[in-house]
Amino acid sequence: MRAFRYESLPGRVVFGVGASRTALAEEVTARRVLVLATKRGLPLARELTAPLGNRVVGEFTDVREHVPVEIAEQARTHAKELDADCLLSIGGGSTVGTAKAVALELRLPIVAVPTTYAGSEMTPVWGMTENSSKRTGRSTDVLPELVVYDPALTTDLPPDITATSAMNAMAHSVEGVYAAGANPVSSLMAVDSVRALATGLPTAVADGSDLTARTELLYGAYLAGAVFAVAGSGPHHKICHVLGGAYGLPHAATHSVMLPHVAELMEGPALIPVADALGATTAAQGLRELATHVGAPTSLVGIGFDKRKLGEAAALVAERVSVSEVDIRSLLAAAL
Ligand code: NAD
Known part of the structure; x- marks a missing residue:
């Protein structure tokens, strides 16, 4: 076998049908959680985060594809105003991408509950768009610390x-x-x-x-x-x-x-x-x-x-x- 280098990345994964109904209550210890979801995904996000009670201090739903810089700025401002200590993303690659843009600057931990197959939640790669050009970079600051995969959340994907x-x-x-x-x-x-x-x-x-x-x-x-x-x-x-x-x-x-x-x-x-x-x-x-x-x-x-x-x-x-x-x-x- 040829020589190789392999640097595994930190992060905890909980996988299973129904995992989103149990793992968030069991594993999220943050006190001031900002939930990120699309407007369409908000009812689901509210249902899943109900067990966290008043530890959810706010919601950000202005999620757009490829994370325009002005949206990233709005999300950061919201997180700062709320004094959030955790970003909980429930949605596809655009939603976790928005959480990453916030985490990159504010160094807040991300918990991700993916609802598509984009895979961004497993990577330290962030991306933001300005004047139709996309900038990307790598930082372990944007790597979610917990990812909860629940296949039951994907049955609505057309x-x-x-x-x-x-x-x-x-x-x-x-x-x-x-x-x-x-x-x-x-x-x-x-x-x-x-x-x-x-x-x-x-x-x-x-x-x-x-x-x-x-x-x-x-x-x-x-x-x-x-x-x-x-x-x-x-x-x-x-x-x-x-x-x-x-x-x-x-x-x-x-x-x-x-x-x-x-x-x-x-x-x-x-x-x-x-x-x-x-x-x-x-x-x-x-x-x-x-x-x-x-x-x-x-x-x-x-x-x-x-x-x-x-x-x-x-x-x-x-x-x-x-x-x-x-x-x-x-x-x-x-x-x-
Ligand atoms: P997306 O998050 O925009 O979702 C695609 C569509 O699916 C949206 O219309 C959304 O409303 C809908 N949707 C999501 N979950 C649903 C559900 N459960 N039921 C019904 N509809 C649902 O896009 P995406 O394809 O998940 O991700 C693409 C984005 O992620 C791109 O910006 C891409 O650059 C980024 N990406 C980043 C990485 C990375 O490592 N940084 C990796 C892959 C993709």
Whole structure:
């Protein structure tokens, strides 16, 4: 076996159907909790935090995708005014992203209860958007100290969000096997994550209330986030970042479209266990078949990309990845 470095990250995970109904009361010891949720997610957040009683001192619901800096500032001001000592995020990647933006400056602990498969709750990566450009960084200050995964909270996710969000998680695990920080431990997690996501996804899309499938998916998403946190990412994430930032394409859907194409480009020994976990001859084939089977987006034009921008996009992407502009152009053309 080759030599490797593996730095595991701190954090406590409680996983299980119904965990959100028990773990918050048992594990949250903070006295002044600020709850973050979307307006749509607020009734659920109130239900789950009811056992904390008057230890919940406030709510922040102005959550937006990609955390605009002005929203982050509002959330920080709110946390300061309330003298909060804990940020409790109940929601998807946008909600925990808002909590991270607050924690980055105020150094408050985060408790996260994820309701999608984005996986941000497992990572020390934060992101904020200003003038349509996204800044990201790493800080263990934003890594949640407790994550409560409850598959029962994901049964309301509609089929389209289920599919795109799970393909977003899949992208973390697929890239995790060849990313710069990949190591034997993170690769074990990555391959089991691919297996779990591929097993759960078709059933969860057909019947969102199937808790066995939802459990597989959330477990796969948890592992995917943990892999992304330690192994990092590769060209796929850079391509999605450029396309999302420059053309306003939706985050998870862009991952879904691009992943089979990048897997084809990166095909090699590291991706063989991924192909096996997908039950396919190659990772690219397995990912393409899975995305098609569950109706996840497979076309850039289909998610709002203007095909006349192909040349410009290829040049922009080529500045960021060590792949030639010609190869990027044909990759994007295939994804159109
Ligand atoms: P999101 O939080 O915006 O949620 C997507 C949609 O799902 C929203 O419309 C939301 O209202 C809805 N939703 C959430 N939970 C639901 C539920 N249980 N039932 C029904 N609908 C529900 O987006 P996301 O895809 O979870 O996360 C994407 C964001 O996370 C992006 O900003 C991305 O950059 C970030 N992200 C960050 C990291 C990181 O490590 N920092 C990792 C992955 C993603």
